Amino acid sequence: MDEILGRAAELAAEYRASLNDRPVARTVDRAALRAAFGDLPEKPTPPAQVLEELARAAEPGLVATAGPRFFGFVVGGSLPAATAADILATGWDQNAFNAVLSPAAAAAEEAAGGWLKELLGLPATASAGFVTGGQAANTVGLAAARHHVLAEAGWDVERDGLHGAPRVRVVASEERHATIDRALRLLGFGTRAVEPVRAKVDGAIDVEHLRAVVEAEAGPTIVCLQAGNVNTGACDDVGKARAAAKHAWLHVDGAFGLWAAANPRTAHLLDGVELADSWACDGHKWLNVPYDSGFVFCSRPEVHAQTIAYRAAYLTGAGEVSGMGDLTLESSRRARGFAVWAALRELGRDGVAELVDRCCRLARRFARTLEAGGAEIANDVMLNQVLVSFGDDTDAVVDRVQRDGTCWLGGTTWRGRRFLRISVSGWTTTEADVDRSAAAILEAAAQ
Structure with missing residues (x-):
């Protein structure tokens, strides 16, 4: 184990050291890449040999998402302490279902969860579940919302399901993220349940239209809000939305935008965020921890646990809310709290604020240069979001940039038009990286 784990760390460190110089992405022959992984062998293979074979087979297909010039999909690159902590977590091999299986994992999640709530401006009394990402966080948050609004109407959805239940209104912006719709499918509402609300020109929800939609009909109501529009970065006004939907459950999808609360220069964008009922956020985006990492918070911990927890006689220590498996969808799950704790410990309050602020500054630099x-x-x-158009050539520019390898970004459709979508989220990105990438984009456009 000493030899193979040491070699794995060495290979990982060599890869990370190469990120600034290697192409961000390369054209890949997928058939050849798959062939390099070979067929299932008949006989066992020595572990050290397996590791070397894996490194050789995977290398041509690795994308430098952890590097300084990857600007697609709001992807960061894991911090040093978080990366090392995740290696430890793998070596420790802890099952983070409850505190009996891993007291250390439970304590790390409790500490990191408290720090997260403090940084994000959420109530200290809220529950915190460590999930796989924004999709799981939105699904758990909306499941808690479903439980609560139907319980208020006298219906036990966990026992009786949705057949025959009072109709639940789901009110959401026309600019909501697709994970909201998928969560509604998984929870039995269906996407047709959505009552759409207009968005303003910047992509934030129109609060007056929200008020009109909510007041048009009584009954159990869930309102889905957004912190960080996936295209523009705009944040819904949670405080005004609370006033417009006094009796509804407010769920905030803050996959990356919720981190704006941790930076004094952007915190005003999330005024009133503490007034919501549930929140979703990612760790592997702006916090720059390894995949996979997300968080779901609920203002009513008992509702959160009643919605998600289950009991089995053989699960020792499952008689009370553990704050771990009782708040997430997985039973057996990796101990994500170690890497999150390490990232927050490495950065501190000031470091998190500086990371968010620097990415915003670099995004503005990108926009000015382009x-x-x-x-x-x-x-x-x-x-940290920039929408860039080169008119009818936009998609061709995206294709040229991706093939060039200097940086990587994707295309998107916004208000019926095609754009380059730039997301600045990585802790290693510098002004020089932005300038180098902008030059490559403009060169692609010129061609």
Whole structure:
């Protein structure tokens, strides 16, 4: 184990050291890549040999998402302490279902969960579940919402299901993320349950239209809000939404935008966020911890646990809410809290704020440089998202940039038009990386 784990760490460190110089992505022959992984052998293979074979087979297909010039999908790159902590977590091999299986994992999640709530401006009394990402967080948050609004109407959805239940209204912005719709499918509501609310020109929800939609009909109501529009970065006004939907359950999808609360210069975008009932957030985006890592918070811990927990006689220590498996969808799960704790310990309050603020500054630098080079910037760059248009050539520019390898970004459709979508989220990204990437984008456009 000493030899093979040491070699694995060495290979990982060599890869991370190469990120600044290697192409962010390369054209890959997928058939050849798959062939390199070979067939199932008849006989056992020495572990050290397996590790070397894996490193050789995977290398041509690795994308430098952890590097400084990957600007797609709101992807960060894991911090040093978080990376090392995740290696430890793998070596420790803890099952983080409850405190009996791993007291250390439970304590790490309790500590990190408290720090997260403090940084994100959420109630200290809220529950915190460590999930796989934004999809799981939205699904758990909306499941808790379903439980609560139906319980208030006298219906036990966990026992009786949705057949015959009072109708639940789901009110959400036309700019909601697709994970909201998938969660509604998984929870039995169906996407047709959504009553859409108009969005303003920046992509944030129109609160007055929200008020009109909510007041149009009484009954159990869930309102889905957003902190960080996936295209523009705009944040819904949670405080005003609370006033417009006094009796509804408010769920905030804050996959990356919720981190704006941790930075004094952007915290005003999330005024009133503490007034919501549940929140979803990612760790593997702006916090820069390894995949997979997400968080779901609920203002009513008992509702959270009643919705998700289950009991089995053989599960020692399952008689009370553990704050772990009782708040997440998995039973057997990795101990994600170690890496989150390490990232927050490495950065501290000031470091988290600086990380968020620096990414926002770099996004604005991207926008200024590209606009000066003739591109159209379609959004007010309030966070880390930049929408860039080169007219009819936009998709061709995206393709050229991706094939060039200097940086990586994707395309998106916003208000019926195609744009380059730039997300600045990585802790290693510098002004030089932005300038180098902007030059590559403008060169691709010129071609």
